[in-house]
Each structure stands twice: as structure tokens, then as C-alpha cells.
Amino acid sequence: MAAKRSSTKRPTGEAKSDPAVSYNEFKEHEGQRYTGMKIGRSHKWYYDQGEWREKKITPDLWQIGYAVTKRRAGRAPEGSGVPVGTEYHWYVLAHQNVAKQTANDYTTSLTGLKFKIAHKRAGSEKWSATPRTQRKRMIMFLKSVIADLEKQSARAAEPLPEQGRAAATEPGRRAGKRVPHKRPTRRTVRVRRARRSTV
DSSP, rough: OOOOOOOOOTTTOOOOOOOHHHHHHEEEEETTEESSTTTTOOOOOOOOOOOOEEEEOOSOEEEEEEEEOEEEOOOOTTTTOOOOTOOEEEEEEEEEEEEOSSSEEEEEEEEEEEEEEEETTOOOOSOSSSHHHHHHHHHHHHHHHHHHHHHHHHHSSSHHEEEEHHHOTTTTTTTTEEEEOOOOOOHHHHHHHHHHHTO
């Protein structure tokens, strides 16, 4: 006997998916509960003409500062997102690749990661984490990035499986040492000559 379908129906006029409800409901990722945009979704923004300042600290280290207004490429669904006035503290770790075009112009691209350190709700004067906790979160983030880089470095240093098998089965080699080639004995030479004479 076929199972009956649920008779529960949405009230007339109710939207199939309310963006505000979907955004604010609790979700789970690897055991961590969170709210906001679902894992895997993305934003697209346009940045106004901003101001980038940099100061050389050492031959390889620069201190940077950047301030600009960013604008959503599309429009946020009605009722979704956090209230106006909400603030975030992100920590950005990225590659900046530049190419000089003229004496005063460079093309530039930025690719990397940004990690949420803390947030401040609209109308509140307190951040979600104290300065000490924010530093701890930055350290945790940097340690995880370093661990990933070390794993990648270790994998890159390992020989490829095909190379390893080829070295192990290559004739004339044993445990990394070359086995000297043995000359045929007089008896072997006589047998070969005898076989040739009977052909």
C-alpha cells in the first residue's frame, strides 16, 4: 500500500523561502552553529575609488592601510542580512600580485582568505569578543594557515608513487645501490656457441 503524502500545505500567499528567516536561522558546519549566509554561497562587490597607503618597514615588509566604500553588485533580498549599523572585524591574509604598466600605473589582483575576528551589533557599543580574545582568534587562524602550508610543503617534498615504484623495480638496482653486471662464464659462452652451431 502506497504511503500517503503529507497533507500539510503552506498558507495562501506565504513565500516558499523567506530570505530573512533563512539568513537568521541557526545552521551547523563541522559541529559549529552559526547564522547568516550558508556555507558555499558567495557575494560580489564593487569598490569605489579608495585610498591605499603603504609604508616601508624593512626591505621586505610594508605596513598598509586601505579605506573605501564597497557596494553590492546586485541587491540584497528584502529582509535579509544584518541591521544597518552592524560592524565587523576581519583579518585578511592574501596574495597581492602586481604588474607595472607605466611609470605610475600597475595592475593589481588580491586573492586570499579573510577570517571573522569579531562583530558589533547595531546599536551596541560592545564587540562580540574582547581585544585579548580577538588576538587569540587571530593566532588560531594564523596557526591553522601555517599548518596547511607545512602539509602542502611536506606533500611537495615526497616522491611521486610512480617514481618510487620505478626505482624499486628497475633492473640492476637494489636498495639504491647499483648491482655490478656479471660477465658470462666460459661454460655459458660454450653453450651459446653450441646452440648457434645447431641452427
